[in-house]
Amino acid sequence: xxxxxxxxxxxxxxxxxxxxxxxxxxxxxxxxxxxxxxxxxxxxxxxxxxxxxxxxxxxxxxxxxxxxxxxxxxxxxxxxxxxxxxxxxxxxxxxxxxxxxxxxxxxxxxxxxxxxxxxxxxxxxxxxxxxxxxxxxxxxxxxxxxxxxxxxxxxxxxxxxxxxxxxxxxxxxxxxxxxxxxxxxxxxxxxxxxxxxxxxxxxxxxxxxxxxxxxxxxxxxxxxxxxxxxxxxxxxxxxxxxxxxxxxxxxxxxxxxxxxxx
Numbered sequence: 001x002x003x004x005x006x007x008x009x010x011x012x013x014x015x016x017x018x019x020x021x022x023x024x025x026x027x028x029x030x031x032x033x034x035x036x037x038x039x040x041x042x043x044x045x046x047x048x049x050x051x052x053x054x055x056x057x058x059x060x061x062x063x064x065x066x067x068x069x070x071x072x073x074x075x076x077x078x079x080x081x082x083x084x085x086x087x088x089x090x091x092x093x094x095x096x097x098x099x100x101x102x103x104x105x106x107x108x109x110x111x112x113x114x115x116x117x118x119x120x121x122x123x124x125x126x127x128x129x130x131x132x133x134x135x136x137x138x139x140x141x142x143x144x145x146x147x148x149x150x151x152x153x154x155x156x157x158x159x160x161x162x163x164x165x166x167x168x169x170x171x172x173x174x175x176x177x178x179x180x181x182x183x184x185x186x187x188x189x190x191x192x193x194x195x196x197x198x199x200x201x202x203x204x205x206x207x208x209x210x211x212x213x214x215x216x217x218x219x220x221x222x223x224x225x226x227x228x229x230x231x232x233x234x235x236x237x238x239x240x241x242x243x244x245x246x247x248x249x250x251x252x253x254x255x256x257x258x259x260x261x262x
Contacts (some may be wrong), residue, residue, distance in 0.1 A: 001158075001159075001162050002158070004155070005155055005158055005159060005162070008148075008150070008151060008155060009041070009159075012041045012045075012147045012148065013044065013045045015132070015145070015147055016041065016042060016045040016047050016116075016147060017045055017046075017047060019114070019145065020047040021113070021114045023048075023113070024047065024049045024050060025042065025047060025048070025049040025050075025113075025114055025115070025116050026050060026052065026109070026110040026114065026115045026116070027039060027042055027049050027050065027051040027052065027116045028052060028054075028107075028109075028110065028116065028117050028118075029051050029052060029053045029067075029071070029074050030053065030106075030118065030179065031053065031064075031066060031067045031071070031168060031178070032063075032118065032168070032177065032178055032179065033156050033157065033160060033171065034118030034119075034120060034148060034156060035118045036160060036165055036166075036167055037148055037151070037156055037159050037160065037165075038116055038117070038118045038148055039051060039071075040163065040165055041147060041148075042116060049116070050075065051074045051075065052075045052077060052109050052110070053067060053071075053075065053076050053077070054077050054079070054105060054106050054107075054108060055076055055077060055078050055079060056079060056083060056101070056105040056106060056180050057079060057082035057083045057084065057105070058082075058083045058180045058182060058201060059180065059181070060170060060178055060198070062170050062178075063168050063170065063178055066166075066167075066168040066169070077108075077109060079104070079105050079108075081104065081105075083101055083105065083180070084204050084207075084208035086100065086101060086105075087205070087208040087209055088209075088211045088212040088215065089212070089215070090212065091209075091212040091213060091215060091218055092212070092216075092218075093184070093209065093227070093228075093231045094184055095184050096184045096185055099184065099185075101180070103138045106180075107136070107138060110136075110139075110142050111139055111141050111142055112141045112142070113142060113143070114143045114144075114145060115136075115142055115145070116144075116147060117144055117145070117146050118146075118148060119146040119149060120146070120148055120149055120150075120152075121149050121150060122151070122152050130146060130149060131146075131149075132145060132149050133146075134146070175193075177190070181194050181195075181198050181201045182194060182195065182201065182202075182205060182232075184231075188232070188233075188234040191232055192232065202228070205228060206224050206225055206228045207224070209224040209227055209228060210223075210224035212224075213227070220241075221241075226244075
C-alpha cells in the first residue's frame with residue numbers, strides 16, 4: 001500500500017472509530033467498487049455495524065449473483081414498488097435532475113441512523129461539493145458519513161487490488177459503473193450498451209411507459225418507443241422533437257420529389 005493510500009486508510013479508520021454510534025453504523029451497500037471498499041474499512045476498524053443492500057428491480061443480474069456469493073451476510077431488501085411501477089404511475093422516466101427512483105428505491109432505510117455511504121467527490125462536479133458529514137436531503141433523521149469522499153478512482157482500485165478484494169466481473173467487461181440498468185446518470189454509450197446486454201429490461205421500460213402514457217394521457221410523444229428513444233438519446237426534449245420533425249419534413253420532400261419524377 002503506497003503512502004497516500006496508507007494515509008487515506010488511517011484517516012478513514014480513525015473517523016469510523018471516533019464517531020461510532022452506540023447502536024452501530026448503518027452501512028449502505030450497493031455491491032459496487034466503492035461499497036466494497038467502505039465495507040472492508042468498516043470491518044477492519046472493528047466498529048459495530050449492520051449492512052444493507054436495497055434491491056431496485058433494475059439491478060444487473062451479475063451484481064446480484066456477486067453479492068450473494070461474496071457477501072451473503074448483507075441484508076437484502078425488496079422494494080415496495082418496482083422501477084416500472086413508478087414509471088407507470090408517474091408517466092415519465094427518471095432524469096438526472098429528477099431521479100425520483102433513488103429516493104424510493106436506493107436511499108430507503110437508515111432512518112434515525114448514522115449511515116455510511118460510498119459517495120466520492122471525484123464521481124461528479126455535483127458530488128465534489130459534498131462534505132464528509134451531511135444530513136440526508138430526503139430524511140432529516142438520517143445522518144450520513146462519506147468516509148471515502150476524497151478518494152480517487154485510482155485509490156479505490158489500488159485498495160481493492162492490494163488487498164485482493166473480490167469485485168463484480170462487469171468492471172472487467174468495461175463498465176465504469178454497475179448501478180441500475182438504464183440509470184440516467186450513466187453516459188450515453190454505457191446506457192446503450194446496457195440495453196443491448198439486457199433487452200428484456202428495455203422492453204419492460206417501454207411497456208411501463210406505454211401504460212403510463214395512457215394513464216396520464218400524454219400526447220407529447222407519438223409512442224412509448226419514441227419516448228424511450230428520447231430518454232436514452234441524451235438530448236433535451238425540445239431538441240429531440242425538433243430533429244424528429246425536421247426529419248419527417250425532409251422525408252416528405254423526398255417522397256414528393258420522387259412522385260413528381262414518375
